Amino acid sequence: MPNHVVFDVVGTCVSFDAFYRTIDQTLGPQLRSHNITAQTLGFTWMTNAELQFTFLSISESYKPYKLVLAELFYQTLHMIGVTDPHAFATPEQRDACVEGYSALELRPGTRDCFAKLRAAGFTVWCLTTGDTARVRGYFERAGVDMPLENFLSCDTAGVAKPALAAYRPALDKLNEADAAGEKWFAAAHLWDVAAATKVGFRGAYCTVYEKEGSYKVFDAGLDVRAESLEEMAEGIIGSSK
Template identity: 70%
Template structure:
């Protein structure tokens, strides 16, 4: 019998961004709101800008860990949101507090059930992340969800960021040719790229709500609105 594997994206898929947004709100939220900027909208803008630069650096063969990139983009992101003098608006200490909020993200409801469903069906659960494995594993440890360190694969090791196809290949190479190999994510750009290198794709709408599937050249074997439903569908589609 072939072995069965599911590789998960972590941040955004298994983990929500609420703690990050809440930290920003606590640290500088009142000042942002005075400028008609919500903590959530600034947090999303900052995070998205960091992901963009992180990806561009990787593409141009100047890979930097995501934690370094998001820290560097804080003041620029404030400026892009309409804060004309960002370095008088906030301090380095406040920036660092906001960055720390990204390390305190929490698992989405249903993540533990999702993993349990898959493991009970004989799947090995893996994680492929752009973050450092220790920080990302901490999300699971704080929630009391078992996720062995040896089952984390980080883009920091290869120095290539998702969604470059080379970022998925080290994960795929861990498995035998006839193994059952799934990639599961709540980012359509992520799972659709994994499909291109040979994974079966499972997409959950829990983060993006709208898949914008017309932009992505990949067929999903599983589409679901919750993580447990996605797990059940993966099990059913693998029999």
């Protein structure tokens, strides 16, 4: 009886280091003149984009995440203390930074994590907010096999995580194909795992990104908690039938 693990991709399998690095290469001296680091801008920019992306989804006005990210660049600069954002950075510099988001790289443990699960008979899936072609590119560049048919995107449903409607189609798809097998959701965002468990997934959380899980905020009903992706894979395998 095959079991299944659905992974969040960006933040979980993929780190943001390349995004921060691109911002520093593009805007580093300008940022430092304002005592702002590339990671400060990158994290604040992503957080602003994710917040408003989610608000768009809730208000049934869904837009692709990459569009939202680009549109909020100058607003984010203003919010972190740049008084004249359009004089600070050109549209070409903004676009170069956005492309850095497409150049994200897999975490070192992703390959071994997937290999352990597949060797134990699990089918590995990915559920992402981004478009599948871009997200699959992260795996292709790293030489990690991830079939296109095993990618599921919130863009298809037109709703953003963590709305429960973003997870249900993935669970329904797996149940239609294999009602008996276990269905896991694995992520490095505690809010992501918490939402997935509400629709019926078993939950696995890795602290590789957040480091400090906000356990008093999110009631995740976790089956597995681990510090690395490889350790998470071992926990899923050990906790399954």
